[in-house]
Amino acid sequence: MPIDLEILRNQKDKNDCKYFFETGLYHATTLEKAVEVGFQKYFSIELYASFCEMAKEKFPEKTSSGEIMIINDDSANMKNYIGLVGNNKTLFWLDAHAGGPKGSNPFCNAKAKIPIEYELQAIKLCDRKDHVILVDDLRIMGKTKIEQIKKMILEINPLYKFSILENPSGVKDILCAVV
Secondary structure, three states: OOOOHHHHHHHHHHHOOOEEEEEOOOOOHHHHHHHHHOOOEEEEEEOOHHHHHHHHHHOHHHHHHOOEEEEEOOHHHHHHOHHHHOOOOEEEEEOOOOOOOOOOOOOOOOOOOOOHHHHHHHHHOOOOOOOEEEEOOHHHOOHHHHHHHHHHHHHHOOOOEEEEEEOOOOOEEEEEEEO
């Protein structure tokens, strides 16, 4: 589910994030909101080529200039792209999970149904250890998985603090980790 615009704006401003990096592009709704909020650069990794093409059509100038980079790949391979953020404080929106275009195999060539472990391992590779990490769709993960995610985030930096935020439907469904 896309993030609420005000949550995105608040997290960007409060934490002085320069870049936006999302996993799970879908119809680029969250990317649209991120552009409205105004980051310096945007990265979105998506398994389905049709969603990537749709996003490129929505943002032709920004994608051709390199301001927005749409990556057609499994977010489990995020480690191959994490260097793109350099030392810039980044807001990570982790929203990749099984699904996809109507009629497609929801698991197609994905390494994992919910690739959050791979994504957090990639973030751990960054030199900078104070990125904002927002994990969507807690409702599909269960308490044990959420605790495992928190533990992995604390391995990135033990100073991370957690809160649970509401999605646009009013459901407490987003794990927010900030230093």
